[in-house]
Every structure is written in C-alpha cells, then in structure tokens.
Amino acid sequence: MPAVTETIETVQSVTEGTYKWGFETDIEMEFAPKGLSEDIVRFISKKKNEPDWLLEWRLKAYALWQKMEEPRWSAVSYPAIDYQDAYYYAAPVQKAKPKSLEEVDPELLRTYEKLGIPLKEQAILAGVEGAGETPADGGRLPVAVDAVFDSVSVATTFKARLEKEGIVFCSISEAVQTHPELVRQYLGTVVPQGDNFYAALNSAVFTDGSFVYIPKGVRCPMELSTYFRINAKSTGQFERTLIIADEGSTVSYLEGCTAPMRDENQLHAAVVELVALDDASIKYSTVQNWYPGDAEGRGGIYNFVTKRAQCRGKRSKVSWTQVETGSAITWKYPSCVLLGDDSVGEFYSVAITNNRQQADTGTKMIHVGKRTSSTIISKGISAGRGQNTYRGLVRVAPTASAARNFTQCDSLLIGDQCGAHTVPYIENRCMTAKVEHEATTSRIAEDQLFYCRQRGLSEEDAVGLIVNGFCREVLKELPMEFAVEAQKLLQISLEGSVG
Amino acid sequence: MLKIEGLTAEVDGKPILKGIDLEVPAGEIHAIMGPNGSGKSTLSYVLSGREGYEITGGSVSFNGVDLLALEPEERAAAGLFLAFQYPVELPGVGNALFLRTALNAVRRGKGEPELDAMQFLKLARERMKALSMPEDMLKRGVNVGFSGGEKKRNEVLQMALLRPKLAILDETDSGLDIDALKIVADGVNALRAPDFSALVITHYQRLLDYIVPDKVHVLMGGRIVQSGGPELAHQLEASGYASVKAA
Ligand SMILES: Nc1ncnc2c1ncn2[C@@H]1O[C@H](COP(=O)(O)OP(=O)(O)OP(=O)(O)O)[C@@H](O)[C@H]1O
Ligand SMILES: [Mg+2]
Numbered sequence: 177m178p179a180v181t182e183t184i185e186t187v188q189s190v191t192e193g194t195y196k197w198g199f200e201t202d203i204e205m206e207f208a209p210k211g212l213s214e215d216i217v218r219f220i221s222k223k224k225n226e227p228d229w230l231l232e233w234r235l236k237a238y239a240l241w242q243k244m245e246e247p248r249w250s251a252v253s254y255p256a257i258d259y260q261d262a263y264y265y266a267a268p269v270q271k272a273k274p275k276s277l278e279e280v281d282p283e284l285l286r287t288y289e290k291l292g293i294p295l296k297e298q299a300i301l302a303g304v305e306g307a308g309e310t311p312a313d314g315g316r317l318p319v320a321v322d323a324v325f326d327s328v329s330v331a332t333t334f335k336a337r338l339e340k341e342g343i344v345f346c347s348i349s350e351a352v353q354t355h356p357e358l359v360r361q362y363l364g365t366v367v368p369q370g371d372n373f374y375a376a377l378n379s380a381v382f383t384d385g386s387f388v389y390i391p392k393g394v395r396c397p398m399e400l401s402t403y404f405r406i407n408a409k410s411t412g413q414f415e416r417t418l419i420i421a422d423e424g425s426t427v428s429y430l431e432g433c434t435a436p437m438r439d440e441n442q443l444h445a446a447v448v449e450l451v452a453l454d455d456a457s458i459k460y461s462t463v464q465n466w467y468p469g470d471a472e473g474r475g476g477i478y479n480f481v482t483k484r485a486q487c488r489g490k491r492s493k494v495s496w497t498q499v500e501t502g503s504a505i506t507w508k509y510p511s512c513v514l515l516g517d518d519s520v521g522e523f524y525s526v527a528i529t530n531n532r533q534q535a536d537t538g539t540k541m542i543h544v545g546k547r548t549s550s551t552i553i554s555k556g557i558s559a560g561r562g563q564n565t566y567r568g569l570v571r572v573a574p575t576a577s578a579a580r581n582f583t584q585c586d587s588l589l590i591g592d593q594c595g596a597h598t599v600p601y602i603e604n605r606c607m608t609a610k611v612e613h614e615a616t617t618s619r620i621a622e623d624q625l626f627y628c629r630q631r632g633l634s635e636e637d638a639v640g641l642i643v644n645g646f647c648r649e650v651l652k653e654l655p656m657e658f659a660v661e662a663q664k665l666l667q668i669s670l671e672g673s674v675g
Numbered sequence: 676m677l678k679i680e681g682l683t684a685e686v687d688g689k690p691i692l693k694g695i696d697l698e699v700p701a702g703e704i705h706a707i708m709g710p711n712g713s714g715k716s717t718l719s720y721v722l723s724g725r726e727g728y729e730i731t732g733g734s735v736s737f738n739g740v741d742l743l744a745l746e747p748e749e750r751a752a753a754g755l756f757l758a759f760q761y762p763v764e765l766p767g768v769g770n771a772l773f774l775r776t777a778l779n780a781v782r783r784g785k786g787e788p789e790l791d792a793m794q795f796l797k798l799a800r801e802r803m804k805a806l807s808m809p810e811d812m813l814k815r816g817v818n819v820g821f822s823g824g825e826k827k828r829n830e831v832l833q834m835a836l837l838r839p840k841l842a843i844l845d846e847t848d849s850g851l852d853i854d855a856l857k858i859v860a861d862g863v864n865a866l867r868a869p870d871f872s873a874l875v876i877t878h879y880q881r882l883l884d885y886i887v888p889d890k891v892h893v894l895m896g897g898r899i900v901q902s903g904g905p906e907l908a909h910q911l912e913a914s915g916y917a918s919v920k921a922a
Contacts, residue, residue, distance in 0.1 A: 626725050627763040631773075631833065632751035632780035641776060645767030645816070 237379030385415035454489030476504025487519035529562025682733035752784025754840030860885030
C-alpha cells in the first residue's frame with residue numbers, strides 16, 4: 177500500500193537528518209590568518225581597497241569592542257566562543273571582481289543553482305519581461321539577487337535594469353568605491369559602532385553585505401534579495417547591510433541564508449541598518465535557514481544579529497517579516513525607531529525551535545514621533561527540546577502623543593520537552609498612547625492530529641498543516657514566492673517532531 | 676465489506692467495548708442506536724484508529740484487510756471515513772486547503788492523480804451546491820466559528836468529496852434543522868452503491884426515514900444486544916431502551 181511506503185520514507189528522511197542544504201563547495205579560498213587583531217582589521221580594509229575614513233571607522237569599532245563584555249542576558253546558553261580561533265576573512269580566489277556571470281567560477285554558480293537561487297537573469301526574465309507587477313501565468317516575478325559567499329559578494333543580478341531607475345543595488349564593498357558619499361552619510365547612523373558587543377565586532381571586521389539606495393519617488397520594480405552562504409570552516413560571517421529609501425520610495429527586500437552541516441559551531445554576527453525618509457516604505461523579509469545542528473545539538477550556526485530600522489521621515493514605514501527555522505542559537509531583535517510623525521513599524525515573526533535549538537528573538541519598537549504606530553505579531557513554535565523565547569520592548573517617549581502599539585504573541589508547543597517563554601517589556605511614558613498586548617500558548621491537540629489523519633493526512637503533513645495555520649498571519653506578509661518556500665521549510669524543520 | 680468479531684476495547688484501563696460482533700455487507704447501510712455512554716463513539720474511534728483506545732481482543736476485517744493493523748491515515752486511504760460527533764476546529768487552516776490536502780492524500784493512496792487548486796475548486800463547488808452550502812465556507816478556517824449544524828454539514832461535504840467505501844456517521848443528525856437533515860440524508864443516499872456501506876449512529880428514528888437502513892442494531896453496555904430491520908427503530912422510538920432490556 178502506497179501510504180505505508182510513504183510513511184517509511186518519511187521516517188527514513190527524518191532519521192537521516194533533513195537539512196538539505198548541508199553540502200560543501202570545494203573551491204580555492206583565500207584566508208586571512210586566524211584570529212583578531214588591529215592588523216587583521218587593517219588587512220581586511222586593505223584587501224577591500226577602502227578609503228582612510230572607513231579604516232579609521234573600523235579601528236574605532238575594534239577599540240570599542242576590546243573594552244566590551246560579551247552579553248549574557250538572553251535565555252540562551254552556549255559554551256564560550258574563542259574569538260581568536262576563527263577566520264575573519266575568507267573569500268573565493270578571484271583575480272578581479274567578475275564583470276559578468278560568465279566570469280564567476282562555475283563551481284560557485286553550481287552551488288547557488290543547487291540552493292535554488294536564481295543567478296541567471298535570462299532564465300528568470302523569460303516570459304515575464306514587461307509583465308510589470310503581475311507575473312505571466314505560472315511565471316515568476318524577477319528577483320534581483322546579491323549572492324554573498326563566505327566573506328564576499330560574488331554576483332549581483334539585474335544591476336543594469338535597476339540602474340535605469342537610479343536604484344543602487346550592489347555589495348557594500350562596491351558601494352564604498354562607487355557611492356562613497358552615500359555610504360559615509362548613512363553607515364553606522366542606525367546601529368553605531370559601539371551599539372553592542374556583536375555590532376562592534378561586525379563594524380571592525382565586516383567583509384561584505386548588500387547596499388541598496390532607492391532614489392526619491394521610485395518604486396523598486398522588483399524584489400531585491402541577498403543570499404548568504406557560509407561555506408568555509410571556522411569562519412565567522414560578518415556581513416553588513418545598509419538600505420536607504422529616499423523620500424516617497426518603496427522597496428521590498430529579501431534575505432536568505434544556509435550553511436553546510438558541520439560539527440563545529442560557526443558565528444554569524446551581521447548588522448542590518450534601514451533608513452526610511454518621508455513617505456518611504458521598506459519591507460524586509462528574512463527566511464533564516466542556517467544549519468541548526470544535529471538532533472543532539474552538535475554544530476550549527478550561532479546567529480547573533482543586530483537589525484534596526486529608523487523611520488526618520490514623516491509617514492515612513494518599515495515592516496520586518498522573519499521566518500526563523502535554522503541556527504543552533506538565534507539571538508536577534510529587528511527593531512524600529514519611529515522618529516517621524518505618523519511613521520509605522522511592523523514586526524511579523526515565526527520562530528521554530530526543534531531538537532536542541534534555542535531562539536531568543538523579538539523586536540523593539542521605539543515610539544518618538546507623534547501618532548506613530550506599531551504592530552507586533554510573533555508566532556513561536558517549539559518542538560523536540562527546543563526553547564523559544566519572545567522578548568519584546570515597546571517604548572513610548574513622552575513626545576509620542578497618540579502613539580499606538582498592538583502586540584500579539586502566540587506560542588505553539590509540540591511534545592512535552594520543549595519550552596516557550598514570553599518576555600514583554602512595556603515602557604509607556606506618554607498619557608495619550610495606547611499599548612495592547614495579547615499572548616496565548618497552545619499545544620497541538622491530539623484530536624486535531626487525529627482529525628487530520630482520519631482524513632488521510634500523514635502525521636507529519638497534519639503537523640505541517642496545523643503549524644502553517646498557526647503562522648498564517650505572518651506567512652501572508654511574505655512575498656508570494658517566499659511564502660511557498662517558507663511553508664515547506666516550516667514542515668521540514670518539524671520533521672520527526674511527533675510520534 | 677466490514678466484519679467485526681468479538682471486539683473488546685478499553686480506555687484508561689476501563690473496558691468499554693465488551694465483545695462486539697457486527698457484519699456490514701457491501702452495499703448495505705446499518706444503523707446503530709443505543710443509550711448515552713453505551714460505547715457508540717468508542718466503536719467509531721476504535722474502527723478509525725484513534726490513539727488511547729486499547730484493543731484487548733477480537734478482530735476487524737475490512738475488504739479482507741486487517742483494519743486494526745493500519746495507521747489512521749492508511750485506513751482513510753483504504754476508504755474508511757468517520758463523520759465526527761464533535762468535528763474539530765483547526766484555526767488558521769483554510770477549509771479549502773484542508774479539503775484539498777485530504778482529497779489528494781486519499782487520491783494518492785488510491786493511485787489516482789492529484790487535483791490542482793482549480794480542479795479542486797470546481798469539484799468542491801459542485802458538491803457544495805448539492806449540499807446547499809454557501810461557498811464562503813471554503814474560505815473560513817476548518818470548523819472555526821461554524822455553527823453546530825454547519826460543522827455537521829462540513830463533515831458531509833468532506834464525505835461527498837472523499838467518496839469513502841465505508842462511512843461511519845456519528846450522530847451527524849444531532850443539532851440539524853429539518854432541511855439540513857434532508858440534505859445530509861441526500862448526501863449519504865447519493866453515495867449508495869454496491870461497493871459502499873455505512874454505519875449510521877443516531878439517537879433518532881427520524882433520520883432513518885430519510886436514510887432507510889438495511890439493519891438496525893442496538894448497542895448497550897458495550898455489546899450489540901439486539902438487531903433487526905428498520906421497524907426496530909420505530910419500536911425503540913415508541914418504548915425506549917427499557918423494552919430491549921426486557922427482551
Ligand atoms: N477517555 C476516557 N476516559 C474514561 N472513560 C471514557 C473515556 N472516553 C470514553 N469514556 C467512557 O466510555 C463510555 C462510552 O463512551 P462513548 O462516547 O463511546 O458513548 P456513546 O455511546 O457515543 O454516547 P453518546 O450517545 O452520549 O455519544 C462512556 O461511559 C464514557 O464516559
Ligand atoms: Mg457518542
């Protein structure tokens with residue numbers, strides 16, 4: 177009977193480990209010597225042919241970092257990280273930055289192909305050119321991709337087409353060369369070098385990342401996306417993303433990431449800065465799928481990321497959507513500082529922890545401008561021995577008259593060895609502001625599973641369906657193509673969590 | 676089709692089914708009546724494979740297959756359908772998605788091609804029209820906020836889509852208005868075929884005016900204590916279960 181075979185296959189795929197992105201690419205790499213010192217910072221800056229002001233900026237960050245203590249306040253636990261035992265620069269050997277995809281090492285192209293990341297413009301463009309916002313039947317909307325492999329950006333697609341609109345979309349190292357005034361004006365203005373331990377580390381040694389500038393009044397005609405891949409061993413990844421939406425502009429940006437399966441833990445300490453000016457809107461979506469480690473908790477990525485947006489302009493809007501399925505440890509709080517009057521911040525999050533994964537994630541909404549509003553929808557799912565913490569801060573300054581916040585935190589437990597924790601901090605210093613918080617915790621009920629199975633669904637499919645239902649409010653915020661991928665990912669992440 | 680022999684089962688160590696013998700030949704519809712707590716729902720859960728019901732003896736064969744050896748989803752794929760006495764809510768799961776996932780799971784089990792969203796929608800609309808169900812029920816979460824009667828009709832819609840070989844309806848008539856009762860009965864009657872059987876659990880003779888059973892069984896204290904033709908239901912309606920005990 178086919179159903180029986182299928183069940184067996186599911187069980188096998190579970191026991192064999194289900195991280196499907198765990199392969200390694202064999203490619204010639206260039207490393208800086210292991211460890212961290214002022215010399216390494218200078219080495220990186222020199223490699224990137226950076227102007228003096230940026231080197232100075234990095235050195236200042238390094239000096240700040242040396243005086244800082246690694247924070248330990250989150251609910252996650254992990255052994256001490258030896259910062260001298262990692263590489264801070266690892267790049268595929270390339271003579272010069274390739275000018276076209278033809279010049280990119282085919283081994284790299286194959287890697288991205290395997291990961292399902294479209295780096296070939298023609299392939300995606302076929303049949304959709306000129307179709308505008310709506311894809312032709314069954315067609316895909318074009319997505320411009322910046323691919324970051326270990327420390328450097330290897331390719332950016334659709335640049336020419338974007339340049340026509342005046343949009344700058346390239347790696348940040350390239351932007352330093354081509355648009356130094358923009359980078360200098362905005363870099364570190366949202367997340368200063370000394371903001372926190374990991375941000376300082378990142379500021380000192382960041383190697384690459386994406387840069388986006390959308391000029392006044394421009395609606396970015398396609399999704400922009402960066403795809404991060406950690407490949408090399410013992411390498412930290414410190415990328416830096418800077419997105420500026422000038423007055424009245426709109427952009428939707430996606431970020432995806434994977435890493436090979438390894439026994440050791442790897443550190444990923446990124447910084448993302450978003451700036452939205454008057455009437456601008458930025459939608460930032462992440463599907464985080466770093467290697468989570470095996471069922472016993474060996475290996476996996478430590479994901480310690482600082483993501484912050486400033487809604488500087490009046491009526492500006494920033495929306496963070498994240499689906500966090502990977503990483504051994506996730507520690508991040510994409511935040512919005514709502515400075516402009518009537519500006520809007522949104523945070524939609526799904527965080528899954530399975531096996532021994534730990535996640536401490538949430539957001540900060542800082543209301544400064546008048547009538548600013550924020551919405552937080554957080555869905556935490558814990559399975560296996562996973563531990564999931566929502567930590568959120570809503571701060572309303574006395575200036576933020578008539579500000580509003582609505583927070584909803586829902587937790588779903590699968591099995592009885594996992595945990596869910598909700599830690600909301602509310603600091604309201606404005607009489608006319610309204611802050612609402614709702615929280616629920618539920619378990620996938622036996623009767624729900626049985627109902628689905630009686631209708632012919634396998635237990636895994638039933639869990640997937642119920643979990644997707646639980647996350648629906650968040651998933652519907654994702655761009656279409658990502659939503660489908662995210663749904664599959666949720667299911668894969670939970671394989672083996674029941675029965 | 677379905678052959679139950681000497682079936683005993685317990686819940687939390689408490690014996691509920693105490694030796695059920697029942698045979699439903701292909702093409703027949705049998706009704707099961709019995710007082711509250713006599714084990715009717717327990718029987719339907721045991722047949723469909725719900726966890727927590729320990730089978731302590733007996734056997735069930737379904738079209739020659741040992742039903743009790745199969746997982747619940749395998750029983751569904753083999754053609755067994757249970758219309759729940761208390762249909763379960765699945766928040767956030769769209770009814771359309773759920774129905775299509777279920778239909779395709781069962782179709783896969785039968786080796787039939789899966790339906791895409793468009794094909795499914797066409798079929799679902801057809802079946803819904805036949806059951807006088809408003810189309811917006813497809814958009815809502817599975818059973819979420821449905822009225823009691825709507826939940827029951829949703830069960831019948833699922834049955835109409837999945838086209839089982841054996842349908843067990845556990846008090847599907849409870850809580851239905853007269854019109855809905857007819858609709859549900861029509862749904863069952865439409866499935867009548869030489870290779871379709873049904874076990875209709877009910878407290879009311881009224882339903883059996885619309886779904887005329889081939890046999891009526893009385894389940895009491897975990898045993899089938901009396902079986903007869905449709906007239907047995909009338910007799911129970913008139914004089915209650917006391918008359919059975921006396922018999
Ligand atoms: N989990 C359980 N633990 C203990 N007893 C149970 C459990 N589930 C069912 N029972 C008992 O088993 C008996 C049979 O219950 P069942 O639901 O099968 O009755 P029924 O015939 O369907 O009744 P009704 O007509 O009210 O629906 C009842 O006495 C009930 O209390
Ligand atoms: Mg019952």
